[in-house]
Amino acid sequence: MRWLRRLHYWLNRRRIEDALREEMETHRALREAALAERGESTPAAASRRALGNVALAQDDARDVWIWPWLDGVVRDAKFALRWMRRRPGFAGTCIATIAIGTGALASVLSVVHAVLLSPPPYPNHARIVQIAQVSPTSGRLLDELSAADVLALRQRGGAIENVTTAWSSAVSLSGGSLPERGRMVFTDSRAFAMLGTPPAIGRLPTLADDAPDAPPVVMLGHTLWAQQFASDPSAIGRPLKIDGRTYGVIGVMPQGFRFPAPYWSGADLWLLRGAADASWPTTREGNLLAFGLIAEGATLEGAQPEADAAAASLDARFPAAGQIGLRLVPYGHTVRSYARPRLLLILGAAVLVLLIVCVNIVNLMLGRSLERHRELAARAALGAGRGRLVRQLITETVVLFTAGGLGGVLLAIWGSRAIVAVSSFSIPRMEEAAINGPVAGIALGTVLVSALIVGMVIAVQATSRGRLGLDAAGARGASEGRRWRGLQRVLVAAEVALAFVLLCGAGVLVDGARAQSHITAGFDASTIVHARLTLPRDKYADATSQRDVLTRIVHALAAIPGVRAAGTVDVPPGVGGSNERALSLDTDPPPANARDLRQVNVRIADAHYFETLGLTARAGRLFTPADHDADNVVVVNEAFVATHLGGAPAVGRRIRVVPRGATAAVTPMRTIVGVYPDIREKTIFEPTPPTVYLPIDARDATRMAVLVRTDRPVGEMTQAMRAAIASVDSEQAAFGFMTLGDLIESELSINALSLRLLGSLGIVALLLAVIGVYGVMAQAVRQRTREIAIRLALGVTPPGVKRLLLGECSLLVAGGFLAGGAAALWAARVLRSLVYGISSTSPLTFVTVAALLAVAVLAGCYIPARRAARTDPALVLRAE
Amino acid sequence: MGLTNVDSDLLPGTLELLVLKTLLREPRHGYGIVEHLRVASGDALEIGESALYPALQRLLLNGWVKASWGASENNRRARFYTLTASGRKQLEKERATFARRIEIVQRVLEA
Numbered sequence: 001m002r003w004l005r006r007l008h009y010w011l012n013r014r015r016i017e018d019a020l021r022e023e024m025e026t027h028r029a030l031r032e033a034a035l036a037e038r039g040e041s042t043p044a045a046a047s048r049r050a051l052g053n054v055a056l057a058q059d060d061a062r063d064v065w066i067w068p069w070l071d072g073v074v075r076d077a078k079f080a081l082r083w084m085r086r087r088p089g090f091a092g093t094c095i096a097t098i099a100i101g102t103g104a105l106a107s108v109l110s111v112v113h114a115v116l117l118s119p120p121p122y123p124n125h126a127r128i129v130q131i132a133q134v135s136p137t138s139g140r141l142l143d144e145l146s147a148a149d150v151l152a153l154r155q156r157g158g159a160i161e162n163v164t165t166a167w168s169s170a171v172s173l174s175g176g177s178l179p180e181r182g183r184m185v186f187t188d189s190r191a192f193a194m195l196g197t198p199p200a201i202g203r204l205p206t207l208a209d210d211a212p213d214a215p216p217v218v219m220l221g222h223t224l225w226a227q228q229f230a231s232d233p234s235a236i237g238r239p240l241k242i243d244g245r246t247y248g249v250i251g252v253m254p255q256g257f258r259f260p261a262p263y264w265s266g267a268d269l270w271l272l273r274g275a276a277d278a279s280w281p282t283t284r285e286g287n288l289l290a291f292g293l294i295a296e297g298a299t300l301e302g303a304q305p306e307a308d309a310a311a312a313s314l315d316a317r318f319p320a321a322g323q324i325g326l327r328l329v330p331y332g333h334t335v336r337s338y339a340r341p342r343l344l345l346i347l348g349a350a351v352l353v354l355l356i357v358c359v360n361i362v363n364l365m366l367g368r369s370l371e372r373h374r375e376l377a378a379r380a381a382l383g384a385g386r387g388r389l390v391r392q393l394i395t396e397t398v399v400l401f402t403a404g405g406l407g408g409v410l411l412a413i414w415g416s417r418a419i420v421a422v423s424s425f426s427i428p429r430m431e432e433a434a435i436n437g438p439v440a441g442i443a444l445g446t447v448l449v450s451a452l453i454v455g456m457v458i459a460v461q462a463t464s465r466g467r468l469g470l471d472a473a474g475a476r477g478a479s480e481g482r483r484w485r486g487l488q489r490v491l492v493a494a495e496v497a498l499a500f501v502l503l504c505g506a507g508v509l510v511d512g513a514r515a516q517s518h519i520t521a522g523f524d525a526s527t528i529v530h531a532r533l534t535l536p537r538d539k540y541a542d543a544t545s546q547r548d549v550l551t552r553i554v555h556a557l558a559a560i561p562g563v564r565a566a567g568t569v570d571v572p573p574g575v576g577g578s579n580e581r582a583l584s585l586d587t588d589p590p591p592a593n594a595r596d597l598r599q600v601n602v603r604i605a606d607a608h609y610f611e612t613l614g615l616t617a618r619a620g621r622l623f624t625p626a627d628h629d630a631d632n633v634v635v636v637n638e639a640f641v642a643t644h645l646g647g648a649p650a651v652g653r654r655i656r657v658v659p660r661g662a663t664a665a666v667t668p669m670r671t672i673v674g675v676y677p678d679i680r681e682k683t684i685f686e687p688t689p690p691t692v693y694l695p696i697d698a699r700d701a702t703r704m705a706v707l708v709r710t711d712r713p714v715g716e717m718t719q720a721m722r723a724a725i726a727s728v729d730s731e732q733a734a735f736g737f738m739t740l741g742d743l744i745e746s747e748l749s750i751n752a753l754s755l756r757l758l759g760s761l762g763i764v765a766l767l768l769a770v771i772g773v774y775g776v777m778a779q780a781v782r783q784r785t786r787e788i789a790i791r792l793a794l795g796v797t798p799p800g801v802k803r804l805l806l807g808e809c810s811l812l813v814a815g816g817f818l819a820g821g822a823a824a825l826w827a828a829r830v831l832r833s834l835v836y837g838i839s840s841t842s843p844l845t846f847v848t849v850a851a852l853l854a855v856a857v858l859a860g861c862y863i864p865a866r867r868a869a870r871t872d873p874a875l876v877l878r879a880e
Numbered sequence: 881m882g883l884t885n886v887d888s889d890l891l892p893g894t895l896e897l898l899v900l901k902t903l904l905r906e907p908r909h910g911y912g913i914v915e916h917l918r919v920a921s922g923d924a925l926e927i928g929e930s931a932l933y934p935a936l937q938r939l940l941l942n943g944w945v946k947a948s949w950g951a952s953e954n955n956r957r958a959r960f961y962t963l964t965a966s967g968r969k970q971l972e973k974e975r976a977t978f979a980r981r982i983e984i985v986q987r988v989l990e991a
Contacts, residue, residue: 009941050929
């Protein structure tokens, strides 16, 4: 209750203090009247005399209300500010250091907040779920559903409402002010019902707009509306030509609207063409993002059985697909969980940087407090209790950290923009990263907590009984100094250790990046546009008809102007698929059991696939259009030759590639006719597996990728490729148009972001460590001037002094390396497990990092050491 | 005894006790409290403002008195202080404490 009254006073203090003044004036007036009545000659003056010191009385009255310590803190803070103004260099260094640490932390936090913490930006976000397939083999969640899955979920109805889909593509637009390329998302009216975001102008689509025979309509993004229609409201109802087809504009979404935000944030428009437009359910292979709205009052857990039931009905309809589960997950769950470990790792690195900052500040402030010990001792002698001095030192630290923290948050506004600018958008909602209230709050809160801890350490150290006991007259306190220098050394070593850990982390990533830059895809991925297609099995039942239609499609694609080559393969390089089969060589003895067989990655490819990638045979020949499965020919890659043939000539050797469910005995021998260069068959990060290429009629070829090599942009190409495929079979759908370069880039981007962030943090850590070591050594040298002067006077040469100091410094560095080494090795291992493509780190990386750090730190020592060596002993000793 | 402006002229806490007692009968403003104390003490206690007002703030802070604006005898705006229920209880407590204290002092003086 008392604190409530205090708060009330604090909030209304001006009014209350005015009232008190008025009250006391009334009091005086009443006294004056009384005095006049009593016959006093000058009642006004007498009453004023009686009143005494009004200001003092008011101060006393106020002190009753305001916590005395709060007042003291304000006074301490003012004192601290004055003191900082007197020592701008020192205070500036501290504040800048803290600002850098806070800036790093807040920048990373802004990303963590946007990607991991903030809810999806839709009014109905609490009820929106994403629906994922559960892989029957690995149990992993797959983001993409098939049209059959979506249809099954819709048919069940129940607690999962508005099941909707989205996929994205690049399109060309005309009908606005300029022809333009745009990014669009195919979805349906249910998506808008699910999200609950009202349009900026116009109307939202309704179920009627989803009907196949309804006039095609489109929702515009705000930016596109502004650019193409100059924000003209009359855009509603106007026709817009998208990829040559005319759509009616029905509405414009508000500024900043994104859907589906974690995936394709840059969408410019939304076309109403839902799952029904995809080639109708012949497969459960996913190519659609699917979302749903949990019915009002239901929960995600409560709705899960509905999804299970839908999955069971699908299992019955597609027995060959295996038991693919359907799981309801929070919106964006899978992409978030993909980004989480790396982001947390980087957050950890930012915290390490802040830790280094704190150690630095402890060092600097402790050094200062040693210099200030006369001031502190004098204040103690004048009656300031230890508590009072502790409070003052903590207040000083908090003032420094507050100033630095605020500076850091300002820095982070720039920092988070820089992170967004360097990152590609394949990390969900990355582009939303910004310094907002929560982020600034968390960062400043962390900084304040650090400030209190740092302040406590400094205050307890600086006011330890022994030190304050020293008289103010200037006793040297050599032993005190020694003990304190011991602490300072431990802190510097700790700092070196922390910096070492961070730099090793960055080194591991640089190592990985260097490996990545050396190992390219093996071909020019940026000029290859690919699309996926699934041949309906009822239409193309056997290998011959599949081969036939694929050959015709490839011909049609190759005939597109600007296409230099076109081909087809079952799994395009760089997308992560592998297809392991048993292998036996002509020289292998018959295996005792099938498990002893060698394993090999198998691809099926047509005759043009190889030239489409732009590479030629290393030996022998590649497939020709005349090669059929019956010819029993294969092409192998160089990795195959190295692994299975020991590098011996491959052409003419015979192998068996055993299909699943068959045995080696019944599998025909195939002859190797050529060797193809290694390309990154799996992910860009993984070394090329030994691979055998089979002609396309050797296996079921219903799920294929078509590739074209071209210099034309992917948007234009998409158009032309769709047309070419339609010219062969007007009902054949194709999806996933993008360059292999973009595909690989999106896999690289999160690695690249980790590298850039961790690299920058490592550099910051290095700088801070150097500043810290420099500061400590500079202070140590100043404090040891007399000792150094004596050494010089006794005949130690200046280079000897330098050596002495640098030697001490080396010890610190060595200590730091010892302490940090184990942690660094552990961190490197964690990193390798989190970031693709870093299989091992050469010891050279650690040695390089250690050398870099050692040189930097010793350089920080060198300047004070040189200054010490230049000490004129006569001058110093005479001054004593 | 001259003008009492310092708490230490009285036993600690005594001024608060006297103010509470003064307000027991009726709400008074600051000058009224001072005047009452003067008259009641036979002109022995003349409390100065710089002692009275901090004491009043302490009473307000503890919730023992309430303040409200009213008109004084000469029609100025004045703040009248009223004893609250918890103030009444406090008065009883302080009274007992004070009596015990005086008794102790007396005992020592007479020993």
